[in-house]
Amino acid sequence: MIKGKVAELLVSTQYLQEVQVKGWVRSFRSNRFIALNDGSTINNLQCVIDFEKTPEDLLKRITVGAAIKVTGTLHESLGSGQKVEIQATSVEILGDADPEEVKLTILSPKRHSLEKLREQAHLRVRTNTFGAVMRVRSKLSYAVHSYFQQNNFHYVNTPIITGSDAEGAGEMFKVTSFDLKDVPKNEDGSVNYKEDFFGKETNLTVSGQLEGETYALGLGQIYTFGPTFRAENSNTSRHLAEFWMIEPEVAFCDLDGNMDLAEEFIKYVLKYVLDNCKDDLAFLEERLVGEDKSKPESERSPMTLIDKLRFVVDNNFKRVSYTEAIEILKNSKPNKKKKFNYIIEDWGADLQSEHERYLVEKHFKCPVILFDYPADIKAFYMRLNEDGKTVRAMDILFPGIGEIVGGSQREERLDVLKKKMAELGIDEEELWWYLDTRKFGTCVHSGFGLGFERLVQFTTGMSNIRDVIAFPRTPLNAEF
Numbered sequence: 001m002i003k004g005k006v007a008e009l010l011v012s013t014q015y016l017q018e019v020q021v022k023g024w025v026r027s028f029r030s031n032r033f034i035a036l037n038d039g040s041t042i043n044n045l046q047c048v049i050d051f052e053k054t055p056e057d058l059l060k061r062i063t064v065g066a067a068i069k070v071t072g073t074l075h076e077s078l079g080s081g082q083k084v085e086i087q088a089t090s091v092e093i094l095g096d097a098d099p100e101e102v103k104l105t106i107l108s109p110k111r112h113s114l115e116k117l118r119e120q121a122h123l124r125v126r127t128n129t130f131g132a133v134m135r136v137r138s139k140l141s142y143a144v145h146s147y148f149q150q151n152n153f154h155y156v157n158t159p160i161i162t163g164s165d166a167e168g169a170g171e172m173f174k175v176t177s178f179d180l181k182d183v184p185k186n187e188d189g190s191v192n193y194k195e196d197f198f199g200k201e202t203n204l205t206v207s208g209q210l211e212g213e214t215y216a217l218g219l220g221q222i223y224t225f226g227p228t229f230r231a232e233n234s235n236t237s238r239h240l241a242e243f244w245m246i247e248p249e250v251a252f253c254d255l256d257g258n259m260d261l262a263e264e265f266i267k268y269v270l271k272y273v274l275d276n277c278k279d280d281l282a283f284l285e286e287r288l289v290g291e292d293k294s295k296p297e298s299e300r301s302p303m304t305l306i307d308k309l310r311f312v313v314d315n316n317f318k319r320v321s322y323t324e325a326i327e328i329l330k331n332s333k334p335n336k337k338k339k340f341n342y343i344i345e346d347w348g349a350d351l352q353s354e355h356e357r358y359l360v361e362k363h364f365k366c367p368v369i370l371f372d373y374p375a376d377i378k379a380f381y382m383r384l385n386e387d388g389k390t391v392r393a394m395d396i397l398f399p400g401i402g403e404i405v406g407g408s409q410r411e412e413r414l415d416v417l418k419k420k421m422a423e424l425g426i427d428e429e430e431l432w433w434y435l436d437t438r439k440f441g442t443c444v445h446s447g448f449g450l451g452f453e454r455l456v457q458f459t460t461g462m463s464n465i466r467d468v469i470a471f472p473r474t475p476l477n478a479e480f
């Protein structure tokens, strides 16, 4: 007997073979046809039972959401939509799901809005959409490791609890430690806590970059891939308070090398998913086509999901300096419908997401790498250019997403770095270890950070970032 996963059985041709499979009931029609899903694929396996031979009380327990074990033989299916089916010889209920209670949840077989599904994030993985998104996410993670490992990058785990504010943006969750001795002591019921970590003020990491740099300047090329936290109180479809970031860092690499790396890496992971997630992508594409039908023609996507992914894999990203981008925006036409004026008059202003999307979606119509930004709107660690006013920064902007990558060549010159820190009031003593890297064998080096959820969003076509992570942490989704 083959104890199989639905994904394996669906492509098997071992007809008449005895098989056993466990999963959850997605639907049960005519007291005869069970659609079984076990999470291994978007597709359900049809299990046909002989209801005349099946006791009434067992039939009643084959309900949507129940966990069951089906034993039977594999047959070529005569029905449309599937190649094989199981003709069941026995069905065992492993876990019941009371239909009356199921009705009150998102497991009930009707269309639920994504907002509704978010309220039951613990159950939504049992829906087709989330199953597909989470499988694609998992494959993307694998591709991330596979790209870097194949290219001789070392995987480094940087601290989650840290004293450094790598981005200097002040968007940190402070780490507080309770003094357990004092817990019952306060009269008003409050407990004493210290805003510190064994005597040092700390926060949850906003980026592993600074620590990553120290490792690149020893291991040569490294990457991190871990949870990252930003205490930004923004409820947008692109921001999470807890997200996953991939941060490669490479010694002896300048900004051009950094752009090449980012472009090659993104193309690799998207190609991997195109090759290895065909059924899930086809499902997600279908879903978007359905969504598009309810929109006015002008708002529909010009390309299907899979074509969009192929387009990114097959075409060069456009590389444009910040200064050139400002020129393009100066000559742009205002968007009358959205009442947004894309024109930026001032060199030096930060680009808003509308500007970024104009450049990518309206002007270039392909992924864009913007580089050489004004020093004043970027972080302290970026390499100052000879002009004294721009830095070797790069942002990669994607259609429908906006910024997906932020990176730079790092300031490797100790004196220039110290001067910049002094200007921004960053304490040298706090970052003595970081400055050490510039004292002992400093070298040109570069890296970037890619927001993993934004990549998953692009790959799956999900419009809200909360729908590509298992348990979204945002100001409005704090219940888990």
Ligand code: 4AD
Residues within 6 Å of the ligand: 166, 167, 206, 207, 208, 209, 230, 232, 238, 239, 240, 241, 243, 245, 247, 248, 403, 404, 405, 406, 407, 408, 447, 448, 449, 450, 451, 452, 453, 454
């Ligand atoms: O541009 P950011 O802030 O860059 C850094 O943190 C650098 N230290 C990275 C580096 O050079 N090693 O963040 C990098 C990327 C962004 O481009 C975006 O994709 C993602 O991280 N990101 C977020 N994703 C989801 N929610 C948020 N709140 C995010 N903030 C940044």
Ligand code: MG
Residues within 6 Å of the ligand: 395, 403, 405, 406
């Ligand atoms: Mg950024």
